[in-house]
Amino acid sequence: MTTGHGTEGRQTCGPISILRCAHCGAANRIAPSPRGAPHCGTCGKPLPWLVNATDATFDVETHAAPTVIVDLWAPWCGPCRFVGPILEELSRELAGRLKVVKVNVDENQGLALRYDARSIPTLIVIRDGVVVDRVVGALPKADLVARLTPNLKPPRSGS
Numbered sequence: 001m002t003t004g005h006g007t008e009g010r011q012t013c014g015p016i017s018i019l020r021c022a023h024c025g026a027a028n029r030i031a032p033s034p035r036g037a038p039h040c041g042t043c044g045k046p047l048p049w050l051v052n053a054t055d056a057t058f059d060v061e062t063h064a065a066p067t068v069i070v071d072l073w074a075p076w077c078g079p080c081r082f083v084g085p086i087l088e089e090l091s092r093e094l095a096g097r098l099k100v101v102k103v104n105v106d107e108n109q110g111l112a113l114r115y116d117a118r119s120i121p122t123l124i125v126i127r128d129g130v131v132v133d134r135v136v137g138a139l140p141k142a143d144l145v146a147r148l149t150p151n152l153k154p155p156r157s158g159s
């Protein structure tokens with residue numbers, strides 16, 4: 001039996017997020033991945049993929065196979081509190097096809113500057129690493145879905 005020294009190099013797969021399965025409630029520890037979408041280790045359903053990113057983890061978190069929607073928000077912003085729960089719902093309803101990446105602009109000024117988030121909430125839609133849409137301000141859910149749908153990829157068969 002070894003004393004654990006050899007396992008230390010394995011924690012290099014990126015920031016771990018805890019994703020709760022909307023189907024069975026199991027908590028899953030998921031690292032960012034550019035391939036596929038995470039599935040529940042207990043029941044196998046696609047997981048709602050919603051993570052918090054920072055200046056340091058943003059690039060690895062947005063390098064994802066499903067379409068990514070970035071929520072540039074701040075705790076003091078009223079309209080952000082309107083949009084936040086909508087994005088949580090979409091992460092469940094579009095599990096496997098959408099990744100939601102939340103960025104607190106107060107704590108991550110680099111990203112606020114990079115995406116010119118002078119007015120929040122600002123939502124950035126990224127598909128295959130390319131910004132394909134930008135929504136400034138709070139939209140009702142139906143309008144947001146209509147805006148997002150053309151940039152979603154078709155669902156994978158078999159899941």
Ligand SMILES: [Zn+2]
Nearest residue numbers: 021024040043
């Ligand atoms: Zn599950």
